[in-house]
Amino acid sequence: MTNDNRRYLFGPKLVASFLVFLVMFAIAMVLGAADTSLRDVWMALTTRAAGEKMSLLREIRLPREVAAIFVGSALSVAGAIMQGMTRNPLADPGLLGLTAGANAALAITIALIPTANYLGIMVACFIGAAIGALLVFGMGSLKKGGFSPLRMVLAGSAVSAFLYAVAEGVALHFKVSKDVSMWTAGGVVGTSWSQLQIIIPFITIGIILAVILSRQLTILSLSEEGAVGLGQKTMLIKTILFIVMILLAGASVALVGNMAFIGLMIPHLVRPLVGTDYRYIIPMSAVIGAAFMLLADTLGRTVNAPYETPVVALVAVLGLPFFLFIVRKRGKSFL
Amino acid sequence: MARLYTEDLSIGYGERLIVKTLSVQIPDKKITTIIGSNGCGKSTLLKAMTRIISHQGGTVILDGESISKENTKVLARKMAILPQTPESASGLTVGELVSYGRFPYQSGLGRLTKKDYEAIDWALEVTGTKEFKYRPVDALSGGQRQRVWIAMALAQETEIIFLDEPTTYLDLAHQLEVLELLQKLNVEQDRKIVMVLHDLNQAARFADYMIALKDGQVVKAGRCEDVMKPDVLKKVFQIDAEIGRDPRTNKPMCITYNLAKGE
Numbered sequence: 103m104t105n106d107n108r109r110y111l112f113g114p115k116l117v118a119s120f121l122v123f124l125v126m127f128a129i130a131m132v133l134g135a136a137d138t139s140l141r142d143v144w145m146a147l148t149t150r151a152a153g154e155k156m157s158l159l160r161e162i163r164l165p166r167e168v169a170a171i172f173v174g175s176a177l178s179v180a181g182a183i184m185q186g187m188t189r190n191p192l193a194d195p196g197l198l199g200l201t202a203g204a205n206a207a208l209a210i211t212i213a214l215i216p217t218a219n220y221l222g223i224m225v226a227c228f229i230g231a232a233i234g235a236l237l238v239f240g241m242g243s244l245k246k247g248g249f250s251p252l253r254m255v256l257a258g259s260a261v262s263a264f265l266y267a268v269a270e271g272v273a274l275h276f277k278v279s280k281d282v283s284m285w286t287a288g289g290v291v292g293t294s295w296s297q298l299q300i301i302i303p304f305i306t307i308g309i310i311l312a313v314i315l316s317r318q319l320t321i322l323s324l325s326e327e328g329a330v331g332l333g334q335k336t337m338l339i340k341t342i343l344f345i346v347m348i349l350l351a352g353a354s355v356a357l358v359g360n361m362a363f364i365g366l367m368i369p370h371l372v373r374p375l376v377g378t379d380y381r382y383i384i385p386m387s388a389v390i391g392a393a394f395m396l397l398a399d400t401l402g403r404t405v406n407a408p409y410e411t412p413v414v415a416l417v418a419v420l421g422l423p424f425f426l427f428i429v430r431k432r433g434k435s436f437l
Numbered sequence: 438m439a440r441l442y443t444e445d446l447s448i449g450y451g452e453r454l455i456v457k458t459l460s461v462q463i464p465d466k467k468i469t470t471i472i473g474s475n476g477c478g479k480s481t482l483l484k485a486m487t488r489i490i491s492h493q494g495g496t497v498i499l500d501g502e503s504i505s506k507e508n509t510k511v512l513a514r515k516m517a518i519l520p521q522t523p524e525s526a527s528g529l530t531v532g533e534l535v536s537y538g539r540f541p542y543q544s545g546l547g548r549l550t551k552k553d554y555e556a557i558d559w560a561l562e563v564t565g566t567k568e569f570k571y572r573p574v575d576a577l578s579g580g581q582r583q584r585v586w587i588a589m590a591l592a593q594e595t596e597i598i599f600l601d602e603p604t605t606y607l608d609l610a611h612q613l614e615v616l617e618l619l620q621k622l623n624v625e626q627d628r629k630i631v632m633v634l635h636d637l638n639q640a641a642r643f644a645d646y647m648i649a650l651k652d653g654q655v656v657k658a659g660r661c662e663d664v665m666k667p668d669v670l671k672k673v674f675q676i677d678a679e680i681g682r683d684p685r686t687n688k689p690m691c692i693t694y695n696l697a698k699g700e
Contacts, residue, residue: 317540317543321540328518328520331487331513331517331590332540332541332593333510333540334540377529378528378529379529
């Protein structure tokens with residue numbers, strides 16, 4: 103019997119996870135191919151000290167870890183929103199077509215408008231993510247009672263396969279495979295401050311909106327009728343949540359490419375800690391998601407140093423068993 | 438004139454209307470039950486009266502205003518709904534769930550005020566669910582869970598409560614428990630209760646007013662004595678019923694029935 107009152111313990115828990123996040127950030131900044139110490143990191147962050155190490159930390163490692171933080175938060179929050187909105191515990195931007203859609207849009211944009219700037223590419227990712235999600239939701243709702251969790255995932259994988267094929271085809275035809283794969287390889291390698299400047303505002307707005315709407319999301323996650331009965335403008339709220347989800351997932355793809363499973367895993371890791379009220383899940387997912395992504399990126403840089411292990415592969419290795427675990431644990435209600 | 442009524446209400450899709458030009462009054466401060474066979478439109482009517490689904494024609498009037506023109510949050514302070522088999526609350530605690538009944542009164546980030554806490558505590562108290570406050574809703578039995586959902590509707594502090602088959606999936610004792618709770622709320626607090634019930638005798642026993650539907654139209658609406666009549670039940674359910682009195686409550690009840698012949 104869970105007898106704790108999650109409401110009152112939420113503050114300390116959030117602070118504790120924030121500390122974990124800070125420690126993770128310090129570790130991520132210190133460890134790496136180049137030899138740096140905690141002191142160097144502190145100097146680089148707080149002073150204007152010059153030097154090779156300093157500029158390495160400031161211009162290469164810091165933007166990379168900042169990217170990891172924002173992408174981790176964005177994908178986790180997007181996943182939590184999807185799980186709440188669709189009442190589907192298997193929802194994840196990577197599994198339900200958003201990532202693949204953004205990916206295809208990215209390939210098409212690079213192929214057709216080679217001069218597109220970063221903002222343009224990001225907008226293309228937003229549109230692509232929206233199309234991918236709409237395709238999956240559309241397919242899922244074709245059949246009566248269609249929104250069963252597993253059927254949505256099946257629709258998601260079918261749509262994703264199709265969209266990835268589109269991306270590949272376009273990339274091959276226009277001979278831009280290399281450019282596209284540089285974008286979509288699923289890592290934070292080589293993130294620059296100029297990219298971050300464009301993307302961070304979108305992710306920040308997305309996360310703030312998600313926190314503001316978290317109460318609405320909980321009501322929506324109970325039942326559609328219940329939400330109407332409590333006086334929620336469900337169409338409006340769902341539309342805004344959908345846009346927030348597209349912002350977060352699209353911006354993440356524009357930054358790091360494909361990264362499945364984070365959005366699935368983090369909210370599920372968070373629920374045992376704070377319960378199932380999205381007022382607690384959303385902020386907690388943002389923090390834990392950031393810490394997890396830092397961990398994944400640090401592992402990627404260190405397990406096989408000096409070679410980079412792709413983060414997306416690491417996340418998938420961790421994520422797949424997790425996915426199977428959730429299906430197994432809550433299996434009966436999925437079909 | 439009652440404060441809540443429908444006028445020529447039609448609900449459905451295109452040519453296929455589930456409810457056809459239905460006009461019915463829901464008497465104030467009473468318990469009203471809606472009966473009818475499967476697919477007669479009783480749930481549909483309930484959903485339209487609570488703006489969960491929109492209607493094609495006619496109007497639902499509450500306090501002189503069409504509900505489709507009224508602000509949905511304002512409505513949520515006047516009417517609460519207990520949907521049919523509410524979906525799993527997936528691990529919310531009882532206290533958390535019931536606190537969402539205060540949603541219509543909150544704005545912004547929704548901090549609960551002292552008044553909100555009072556309403557929540559009262560709702561837990563009166564439904565006998567206080568002891569479960571910190572337990573996940575999922576971990577409760579069917580009857581307990583139903584009472585928790587009713588507690589949430591009560592925390593909404595509305596004058597009218599709509600319930601769609603609140604006794605489904607409950608065993609006999611729990612069915613009575615829920616219905617008696619509703620009766621108590623009606624008697625002690627003048628709450629107007631409108632519910633769809635499957636069981637004819639329960640509908641008659643707990644109602645002051647009954648509405649019998651068939652094919653989306655009212656066959657008979659009125660006091661239980663006027664609705665629980667062989668000719669009405671024959672029309673509504675195609676049964677040949679023997680009506681007597683409940684020896685304990687003196688309410689009309691269907692003692693036995695056969696399939697009506699010749700139709």
